[in-house]
Amino acid sequence: MAVTDLKQTPLHNLHLELGAKMTAFAGYLMPLQYTKGIIHEHLHCRSQVGFFDISHMGQCRILGDNAASALEKLTPGGLVDLAVGAQKYTVLTNDDGGVIDDIIVTRTEFGLSIIVNAGCKEKDFTYLKQQLADDCQFEVCADLVLFALQGPAAVSLLGKYAADITCLGFMHSCATQIGGVDCVVSRCGYTGEDGFEISLHQDHAEQLARLLLAEPNVEPIGLGARDTLRLEAGLCLYGHELSDNISPIEARLQWLIKKGHQNYPGANVILKQMQQGAERIRVGLLIDSKIPVREGSVLHDAEANVVGFVSSGSFSPSLSRPVAMALIGRNYADIGTVLYATVRNTRIAVTVSRLPFVPHRYQR
Incomplete structure (x- = not known):
């Protein structure tokens, strides 16, 4: 462009x-x-x-008495019990259990206010207009x-x-x-x-x-x-740790799933992963090098078997060292597991780490 x-x-x-x-x-x-x-x-x-x-992020509203129940049918997160002024982080899911987008939903006096990702807002707006019930009014807040x-x-x-x-x-x-x-x-x-x-x-x-x-x-x-x-902070970025083919369970966002909720796209896939475990999951990585391991880098075990890939990687100014997040096979996801990436023909050791790398300081 x-x-x-x-x-x-x-x-x-x-x-x-x-x-x-x-x-x-x-x-x-x-x-x-x-x-x-x-x-x-x-x-x-x-x-x-x-x-x-x-301001590149998208803002929209769903108005009407049934706004919360209508949107809850499109997301695994519970919305109907939100009090006015309360917010919830959740995801819009597709029929395969992947994520269309992650969103912030706020309950208002007149319905819901939603913030969506900049790169997803046009597809999100189209999707919501198509899927929401006729008794809801959808507005883009341009x-x-x-x-x-x-x-x-x-x-x-x-x-x-x-x-x-x-x-x-x-x-x-x-x-x-x-x-x-x-x-x-x-x-x-x-x-x-x-x-x-x-x-x-x-x-x-x-x-x-x-x-x-x-x-x-x-x-x-x-x-x-x-x-x-x-x-x-160990927070997911859409297109990296979340995507159309990465489920909220694989991204380790199972805490946002409303208990007993089964009426949303991809629920059969997501609930099965919750019960049996996903084949791959998101982890943190500490990099044993001054060289950052970037998005897309393939990860191997000591026998050179491919075990996953880096979803985000950069230098951490707070820790003065490179860190990364990755999607890897769950059998390799124990804290302390050593894996390997190759950057510019150099094999670099990486160690599975807890997330977040820096503690959250939200006002609870």
Whole structure:
């Protein structure tokens, strides 16, 4: 796709003003990093507050009294018991037990609000329109943008502008104002840190971004650090640890399956995997080298048998060493198992590790 064909978020000019190096991602021109680099941005988010423009993500609503029960038929996660303001992470599944997308669902007074992945939003919107019951109203919220404030100082910073957000529990949301701008703020994120996601109308995007970035301990964070942060936190990325042919059980997301729920696409496959175990599962890997082992690298045992592949891999700024996640045969998934990857004709030992690599600091 040519650069001229890429979409831009409402903060595009601000990103350039801040010295962003831009890159193509999911049909958008997005900031990869800013002038201080990925490692600095990563560590700043872990120690202070990072500001993320995630307006490329898709936002939509399902309205109506039966919105929750209708969507629950498309996902293994329970939604009908969600209280207003509560959120749930779940997945849309296909008939083979694979994942169409992973989504965040929020119960609202009028139905459900949903955030979907940027690269999946058009197929998700089409799918939801086709599958939802006639008594539900589906709306794409193309006029909304999404920011994230992540890091240990996020709550004290945002609390200066909206005191009500300090009382929010993890995976809960509320409507409020920040600097006079109407927003919906959710206590959630994709870094493993405490923090918030902020949904607001695009007309106020730059106003609010400049307000937050003017705070002395806030710095902008690009896609590069967003990826290393979520990798350290052991969080799945669609197209890597989740896909049309990777089930939630293989991705070790069995905790999101609602007990007794059997009425959703692929339930027969997923429930069988829950009972008998999946043939392959997601694991963490510590890399015994300074060389990162990247996505797609094939993994072998000591006898050179293929046992799986790396789904995500990078340098961990927090641990000062490369780490990775992989899908491997369950017989090789015990903590401490040593496997091997080949990078530039060099055999590198990797050790199966617990996830996350860096402990989560969500506000429970």
